[in-house]
Amino acid sequence: MKNILIIRRDNIGDLVCTTPLIEGVKKAYPDANVYLLINSISQDVIKNNPHIHRTYIYKKAKHRAKNQTALGVYLERAAIFIKLRTIHFDAAILANPTPCNYSLRMARLAGVKNIIGADLGNKKIIHPYSEADFSGKHQVEKTFSYLKSITQENIPIPEVKVFPDSGELLLAKQKREELLPDCNYIYGVHVSSRSPKRRWSLEHYAEIINRMTAGNDHGVLIFWSPQGTLSPDDIGDQARAEQLIKLCANERVALNPTASVRELIGGFAQCNTILCSDGGQMHLASALQKNLVVFFGDTDKEAWHPWSGQYRIMQTLSGECMDVAVDDVWAALQAIR
Numbered sequence: 001m002k003n004i005l006i007i008r009r010d011n012i013g014d015l016v017c018t019t020p021l022i023e024g025v026k027k028a029y030p031d032a033n034v035y036l037l038i039n040s041i042s043q044d045v046i047k048n049n050p051h052i053h054r055t056y057i058y059k060k061a062k063h064r065a066k067n068q069t070a071l072g073v074y075l076e077r078a079a080i081f082i083k084l085r086t087i088h089f090d091a092a093i094l095a096n097p098t099p100c101n102y103s104l105r106m107a108r109l110a111g112v113k114n115i116i117g118a119d120l121g122n123k124k125i126i127h128p129y130s131e132a133d134f135s136g137k138h139q140v141e142k143t144f145s146y147l148k149s150i151t152q153e154n155i156p157i158p159e160v161k162v163f164p165d166s167g168e169l170l171l172a173k174q175k176r177e178e179l180l181p182d183c184n185y186i187y188g189v190h191v192s193s194r195s196p197k198r199r200w201s202l203e204h205y206a207e208i209i210n211r212m213t214a215g216n217d218h219g220v221l222i223f224w225s226p227q228g229t230l231s232p233d234d235i236g237d238q239a240r241a242e243q244l245i246k247l248c249a250n251e252r253v254a255l256n257p258t259a260s261v262r263e264l265i266g267g268f269a270q271c272n273t274i275l276c277s278d279g280g281q282m283h284l285a286s287a288l289q290k291n292l293v294v295f296f297g298d299t300d301k302e303a304w305h306p307w308s309g310q311y312r313i314m315q316t317l318s319g320e321c322m323d324v325a326v327d328d329v330w331a332a333l334q335a336i337r
Contacts, residue, residue, distance in 0.1 A: 001029050001032050001090040001091060001150065002031075002032055002033065002090055003032065003033050003035065003087050003088060003089045003090055004025055004029065004032055004033070004034050004035065004089065004090060004091050004092075004093070004150070005035045005036075005037060005084070005087075005089045005091070005092040005093070005107070005110060005112060006018070006021065006022060006025065006034065006035070006036050006037070006092075006093045006095050007036075007037045007038075007092060007093070007094050007095060007103050007106055007107060008036070008037075008038055008042075008095040008096065009037075009038065009039050009096070009100070009102065009103055009106070010039075010042070010096060011041060011042055011280060012041070012042045012045055012261065012279075012280030012283065012284065013279060013280040013282070013283040013304075014042070014096070014139070015038060015042040015045045015046065016045055016160050016162065016280070016283035016284060016286070016287050017138075017139040017140045017143055017160060017283060017307065018095045018143050019045075019046070019049070019158075019160050019161050019162070019287065020140055020143070020144050020157050020158045020159070020160060020307075021093070021095060021143050021144050021146060021147060022034060022036070022046075022049065022051050022052060023051050023158045023161070024144060024147045024155050024157070024158065025051075025093075025147065025150070026051040027153075027155050028147065028150065028151035028153055028155060029150075029151070032090075033053035033054070034051055034052050034053050035052070035053055035054050035055070035056065035084075035087065035089070036052050036054075036055040036056070037055075037056045037058070037080075037084070037106060037110070038055065038056075038057060038058075039057070039058055039059065040057050040058065040059045042261075043055070043057045044260055044261035044262045044265075045162060045261065045284075046162075047163070047262065048163035048164070048165055049161075049162075049163055050163070056080050056083070056084060058076070058077045058080055059073050059076065059077070081106075081109040081110055084109075084110035084111065085109075085110060085111040087110075088111070089110065089111070089112045089114075090114060091112070091114040091115070091116060091149075091150055092107040092110065092112035092114070092115050092116065093116045093117065093146045093149075093150075094107060094115065094116065094117030094118065094125075095143055095146065096117075096118065096143075097118055097129070097134055097139065097142035097143055097145070097146075098118055099117075099118040099119060099120045100117070100118065100120075101120060101122075103117065104117060104120060104122060104124060104125060108124060113126070114126050114127075115127070116129075116146055116149045116150070117129065117146075127149040129145065129146070129149075133145065137302045137303055138302065138303055138304070138305070138307065139303055139304060140157060140160065140307045141157065144157045159287075159289065159307065159308040160283065160286055160287040160307045160308050161287050161308075162265055162284060162287040162288065164262070164265050164266055164269055164288075168262055168263075168265070168266040169266055169269055171266060172263070172266030172267050172269060172270050173270060175256070175267070176221065176256075176267075176270040179219075179221065179254035179256065180219035180221070180252060180254055182217065182219075182252075183217055183218060183219030183252055184217040184218075185215065185217060185218045185219070185272050186218075186219050186220070186221060186270055186271045186272055187209075187212045187218065187219070187220045187221070187271065187272070187273050187274070187275065187333075188220075188221050188223060188256075188267070188268055188270075188271035188273070188274040188275070188276075188285070188290075189205060189208075189209060189212075189220055189221070189222050189223065189274075189275045189276070190222075190223040190224065190274065190275070190276035190277070190281045191205060191222065191223070191224050191237060191240055191241055191244060192223075192224045192225035192237040192240075192277070192279075192281070193277035193278070193279055193295070193297075194279065195277075195279075195297055195299075197297030197298050197319055197320055197321060198277035198278055198279070198295050198296065198297035198299070198321050199277065199295075199321055199322070200277075200295055200321050200322065200324065201322060202240065202243055202244050202247060203247065204324075204326050204329075205244055205247075206244060206247035206248050207326050208275070208326055208329055208330060208333075209244075209248050209250070209253055210248065210250070211330050212333070213250055213252045213253060218252065219252040219253070219254070220248075220250075220252065220253045220254070221254055221255075221256040221267060221270070221271060222241050222244060222245060222253065222254065222255050222256060223241075223256055223258060223264060223267060223268075223276075223281070224237035224238060224240060224241040224257075225237050225281075226238065226257065226258060226259055238257070241255055242255070261280075261284070264281065264284060265284055265288065268281075268284060268285050268288055268290060269288055271285075271290060272290075272291065272337075273290070273291040273292070273293070273333060273336060273337060274290050274291070274292050274293075275292075275293045275294075275329070275333065276292070276293075276294060276295070277294065277295040277296075277297070277321065278294055278295065278296045278297065278299045278304060282294050282306060283306070283307075285306070285309070286306035286307055286308045286309050286311070287308060288309070289308050289309040290309050291309060291310045291311070291336045291337065292306050292309060292310070292311040292312070292336070293311070293312045293314060293329060293332045293333050293336060294306065294311060294312070294313050294314065295314050295315075295321040295324065296313050296314065296315040296321075297315070297319055297320065297321050298319030299315075301313050301315060310336055311336070312332035312333075312335060312336050314328065314329060314332060
């Protein structure tokens, strides 16, 4: 195969879980060009990924800039598909392991005939996958299962990975040294989650942070989702982070604002252990092979646990993270170090 297109139109965590498939395709066909078609919200995940020849990024209408019309978004998208049709792909993988009509439509608009994807009952998918065709329970395992449609080679599933460059790491290191100059062990605490079930109280966060900073050289960086992360009108969690820093009142605790996924990756790279909720931030930390303690709410942990790095999952029978005890979180943090 010469040109292979992978389509993943979901969010940050989903694309992180697709990075093993991208690497696997390149291992199966080292001389092939691997192309990626993704939406703009997750584009920072695959920057610098050495296994990708080129990435095409489209916007969903709900993610358009405030001064951009929906028509403008659709015209940009049409231009992308005109370019894709000139490449002549040998195969397209619809990387979502659940059926997706829109991904199939995208592959067809790109002019691909050999399409691999979850079974839609549509003959245009040449290699349809039923539930029985997917291996394992985790999103990474299921997504990686598509590889067997294009190769008989037995390729082990790689780690999930992101690739911060030296400049990003240097800036993040300088920022961390300014914020916490006398700390050698850094905890990262990310306080955001889209799901109320995965949110812990600020009072509990403040108590656990006080325990984290009991060591003389231990510090805490507080992260949160900034304004506009999910859409232009998303207000973010800065107010929540500012409330938390007031509750802590400790010079070895600092706010670490990030304006992009790339800045968050750089910030996480400075941390030894990270406490966060299940979501895109968890998968990014996992892709850096960080030690993780994660609030899961009612998320299926078999399908979505961190794929790489050591981790502990905090989950209660109620499915409410508010019911997780501070002592249990502390025990998990001590065990993961």
